[in-house]
Structures are given as C-alpha cells and as structure tokens.
Amino acid sequence: MHTTAPKAELKAPPPANAAPLLALSGVSKSFPGVRALHNVSLSLYPGQVTALIGENGAGKSTLVKILTGIYQPDSGEISVGGEPVHLTSAHKAFEHGITAIHQETVLFDDLSVAENIFLGHAPRTRFGTIDWKTMRANAREVLDTMHAGHIDADARLRDLGIANKHLVAVARAMSIDARIVIMDEPTAALSAKEIEELFLLIEFLKSEGKAILFISHKFDEIFRIADRYTVFRDGEMVGEGLLADATQSAIVKMMVGRAVDHIFPEREPNIGAPVLAVSDLSHPTEFDGISFELHKGEILGFYGLVGAGRSELMQAIFGITRTSRGAISLDGKALHPKSAADAIEAGIVYVPEERGRQGVVTGMPIFKNASLPSLQRTSKSGVLRLKEEFDLARRYTGRLDLRASSLSQDVGTLSGGNQQKVVIAKWLATRPKVIILDEPTKGIDIGSKAAVHGFMAELVAEGLSVIMVSSELPEILGMSDRVVVMREGHIAAIYDNKNLDAETLVQTAAGIAA
C-alpha cells in the first residue's frame, strides 16, 4: 500500500495540448511580516487531477483562499477558461464555477441534504416560494448521476457520516455546474473504505470534465488519483509536471530541499541521565503504545503529519488528556497527572500550539499572565503582592527579549511572537524540569523565531529537558538532538540527529518505504 501504487492503466493520458481551465500566474500574497506566496503559478486542466504538494506553511491554504475569493492576491493574474477574472469575493469565485471541499465540510448540519445542495439557488414556484418537490427530485437526480443514490435527499445532514457529507458537498458543486473543484485534504477524516468511495467520485468528476485540485500529505493517495503535481515550498512554486514522469523521492526532494533561511543556535549538547520516561502510553483513539525517554539537557524533536497524535500525547503527559493505559515517570518517580496543576507541580510544563485559546489569557495584562501558575509563590498566605509579580514578569520576559510598552499591557494586543514569549516566560517562572513546546514558532515572525530557538538552547544548557513538537523540518533538524517520528498515533521511528536528512523524516512520517 505504501509503495508506489501502480498507475491505473485505464487512466486516459492527458491530452498533450489541452488548454488549462484555470491558470494562475505570478501570484504573490504577503501578510504583515510573512511572505505567504511569491510569484507562483498553477494550471488546472479539465478532466485531470492536479495534486498540490508542500509542507505545512508552504502556502497551500493561502492559495486555496485566493482561489475561493477569501483573500485577494497582491499581484498576479488568474484566468478561468482563458478569460482573466477577479475573484473579489467568495460569491464571485462561486459564479466562476470554483468550489472547494474542505477537510471539515462547510455545510449546514440542521438542513436536509436537498437543502444543502440547493442552498442559494433553489428552484422556485411561480409564487416565488421554494419548489420543494422539484428541489427534492433534482437533488435525487444529481445524487444518482454521482452514483450516490444511497443518500436520502430528505435526511438531515447531521445524520450523515463525513464521507457522505463530502458527497453532498460534491453534489452541491455539481448542481451549480462547478467546473473547478478544490479538495483540501478531503481524506483526513475518512476511513479506508470511505477513501475508496471518494476516489470513485473523483474519477466520476474527471469523466465529467472537471478540473480538480487535490491537496494531500499522503503520497500513496496522490500517486493513485492525481495526473499532475505542483510542489510549493516556502510560498514559491518549485516544480510541476506529470506524475507519470515523477518519483516519490524526487518530489520529496523538491518539498524539502530549501535554502537555509535561518541560522540555528550552535550548541554543545551535554546530555545526561533520563529525566522523563513514558512507557506504553495509550489513548482510546489518538495514540497507542507510546514509549520513549527524555534525557537531561536534551532537545527531543517530535515530527509527524498533522493528525499523527503528537499534541494529544503531549497533553496527556501534561495531565489535560486522559489516557487508557501506560505509565509516565519523572526522575524515576511514577507520575499520574490528573490535571495540568499536577503536572506543573511535578515539573512538567506545556507551551500549547493553540496560543490564543490555550496559551495566553487575553484581556489580562502581561504580568498577570506571567504570574498565573506561580501565584502561590508571588503571594503571601493567598494575598497578592504586585511587586513580586512585576519582578517575576520582568525577570523572565526580559530573558526572552519581550517587546511591549509596559507589563500592564493587555497580552492580546501583542504580536504572536511576543505572546509566545509571555507563555514561555510564564512557564520558566515555575522552574520546570521538562518543558514541552508544541509548534513553538508557528505563525510567529522570524525575529521572535530566532529568540525562541536561542532560548531553547540556553535552557538545555542549564540542564532542562525539552520536547519540541514541530511540523517544520528545518526546525526539527536544526534544534533536535534526537527525533521521534509519529505516524497515525504510533511511534514510527526514533532517529539520532546525525546526518539525518529531511527526506528520511518525510518518508517515515508519510509511511513511504525509503
């Protein structure tokens, strides 16, 4: 299954000189501090599936948002069927026949299947009211042509599984006569059988002459269903062509073979005895049989695809997520954290990936965020001592070079990078033994990134142990002493970071034999 799947013989070779149905050229898009897309081009051909491949942060979602009219490009041209278009709104994109099916479909759970299909363009009676009879009949017709007749047009969408919801989303695309269908990781939440059904559907869409953009991290799927590929890296298009002419390793090379854009701190690892030992830790659904050791003074990287269970595992070690079996021990003592408070008391802290929801308490000033887990120490018999809190906040945020106008500034008004510094400062103040950082530099500017990396190096030099969950290969390779690769809730491999290359990590994470 995970080797190069044989290309289906019956697949008609793409017409040699077919004109693209959708063509992007020279499209760029920047956000404050981030260049999301730079001068990219992309062509989608009728009756063909084009796979869009790239790491997290390569610019895939930005491109999807541009194609669906949610973002406006800073420059560049988009044409549909040879005509230049301006996709100034989601509605405009819809009118040009572009539709997207997301990982979590954006449909209406409490409406019927027929209503979902025809929302916004329902057939009307001559009195202007919705013609329910015709709508139901049309819905059934659309579903039948897609070989999805098993879906009841009157069923409430809530009662359908995710795979059938995808079918309804496609039926909606058919009903508006969409010509371009974007599928953004459509298989992420599907079972193996449901994926097969989705592939049949994609074959059907191809036979109808639709141009399909297929975004997936899974190489076996890409090689099975797609005709062409386009590879993005760091917001640039770095390669495209026919999949028939490509190999997995060549594509992986395009994905990761980047110029070094960021210098990681030099450090002399001084690795000591094991500090944290996790054995056979399991969760009913998210991860299973996880065992590893973390040593004193070590940075242990956790790499894997989104959904591999890394965050859930870390939150279990931090006492937030329940486990079904397995054991955790810290400094040789068994630990059963039932809450974050237990884990913090033992000396394990967690910098979450969802900074805004789990990391900072927006609406509260910096110093109150920094002191929140240390209130017992800064207060005396439960009575607050503001001076102690300001001192604590200044000491630890100062080490991270926080940029703020005052320590009483609302943490919600800081940039993402500075918010992250406050979260890290908050944890350092508790004097932890193990600090877990979940995507520590996601969505933060390059300067803050360097500050966070430099600081991690300082921490391990002082004898702390660090677990760093990251989906960014340069970060994993640049910072880790060892790398744990997780795939679908299991540990796929643990590597020493010596002569380790990005290709190996990507292939292990995606389950491709090297």
Add this chain to the structure above:
Amino acid sequence: MSDAVHSPRTIPDRLDNPLRSAVLSWEALLVIVAVAIFVINSFASPYFLNAWSLSDLTFNFTEKALIALAMALLIITGEIDLSVAAIIALASTLMGMAVQAGIDTPGLVAIGILVGLGCGAFNGAMVTGLGLPSIVVTIGTMSLFRGISYIILGDQAYKGYPADFAFFGQGYVWWVVSFELVLFLVAALIYGFLLHRTSFGRRIFAIGNNPVATQFSGVRVGRIKFILFCLTGLMAGIASVLITSRLGSTRPSIAQGYELEVITMVVLGGVSILGGAGSIPGVVLAAFIMGLVTFGLGLLNVPGIVMSIFIGLLLIVVIALPIVWNRFRMQR
C-alpha cells in the same frame, strides 16, 4: 507604585496614570448617578432627608446585595446562579419547620445558612461535576427548590419565630444603623478583599477571560467554580435568615423575583455579563443606587408593578450599554 530605574530595555510596570483611570471608571460614573438620584429624591419628597428614612432605604437592598457580592464573583467566572431566590424560600421554609419543632434562634440561623450552602453545593456539583451549563442547572433548581417549599407549605405560612430571632432583620447596631447594613458592609469588605487582593480573586478573573488557557496554566477551574456556587448559596442562606427575621413569617412566595434584582445589581455594578471583568466597589454602589431608586419611587407612591417594569428595563439597558458602546468604538 513602581519607582525602579528603567534602563532602555526595561519594560515599565504600567504606563497609564492610576488617578486618570479611576476618574474614567464605571465606578466613578456610578458615584455621579448615585449623587444625582439622591439630590432628585430630596427635592421630590420632603420625607426623604431624614435619618430614619435613609435607614429604612437600606433595607431595600441589603439582603439582595449580600447575594450580589457572591454572584458578582460567579458571573465574573462566566457562570450564573438563577436559583438564589428559590434557595431563600427553601431555607426559610425549613427554618419555619424547625420553629414548629421547637428549635431556638441559634439553631434556626444554622439551618438557614446550611440549607443555603447545601443548595449552592448542589448547583456547583451539577455544573462542575457533570459539566452542565449553569443557566440550565439553576433554572431547574429555581423550580426545584421553590417547588419543595410549595409542597411543604401549600397556601399556609409559618409564624411564631422566637422574639430574639427578630434582631437579624429588624435590629439596630447603633442609632439608625441596622444590623443588616453593618453585615452587608462587612461582607462587602471581605468580598472586595477576596476578589481584588488575593490569588483566589486573580484566578477568578483569569477563568472569566479564558477558562481553557487558565486551566492550561494549572488553575483548578472546576474547584474554584464549585467554591463560588457554594458561596453564592451560603449568601442566599444568610439572606434567607435576614428576610425571614424581618418579615417574621414564611410563605412559599417569599423573595419571589429576587434573582433578577440581584443580577441587575451585579451588572449595573459593572460586572460583564460575559465574564472576565467587574469590581466589588461597583456592585456596592449599584446596590445603593437600586435602593435609592426603589425607595424614591416608593416615596412618590409609584406602584410595585411599575417598579418591576423599571427593574426589567434597567437590566436590559445596563447589559446593552457596554455591548453597544463597544460596537460603536469598533466601528470608528
């Protein structure tokens, strides 16, 4: 506060002038409103400016305001307790039963307070233990607690409370200063200290602003919410002792509709109905304003039904004002 020497890299503790923010605060506005109503009342009625009138005025709010102190903390965490008036009824009914059984004043007070605490603990266990929304749980217990009173009492009333029991609701500590007023002021000091000067209070604000991040910061969110439900029940139990003592009898309809006035007081006091912000001084000022307004309307012989219309309108206005104001600021 901070007189540390700032090197260029040092971030100052705070920038805004505390005096300036005090002048622009909601509490300052409440002081102005309270003074204005006081002046209007003294012109509107010749009977207003009199030590005993002013003393009577405080009975209009002290019992509800005692509950409002604890309710403020609960609402700041993003929860609410709509069952407080029903807790008063149940506690009063059980005190009435105890009187029939010959229990004396200290026993009655203990029963009133413990019933309140127990009801609060029940609400808290439902919300934090089972993870149910507090608005649903306490709408349920609102009917449940008062329903028990109706079953026990029907259309009867308990009377015959001991003579010395009357002190709590009718007694004076000194001259015109009632026991209820003193109790309220002492409780306000305690709650003000708890909310604004302790780590417990800091955690309450953190929960209201972001319960998830607060839990991720090692705060035992469920435990704190449970304690606050218990405190709110406890204050309702205390209020039940005071009201029962003041009226000298118990009917199942006692304190009907008090929960709305308590919540109005809390919100008028500047506590955000969405949680995360508020102050005890604001709630105390709001309690005085509500007392002044209802007493003033009473002096002018405005009927009770009009007063309840007024309370309803006030509640809507004080909830809407900050929301509309923020929307207006966002649009600019």
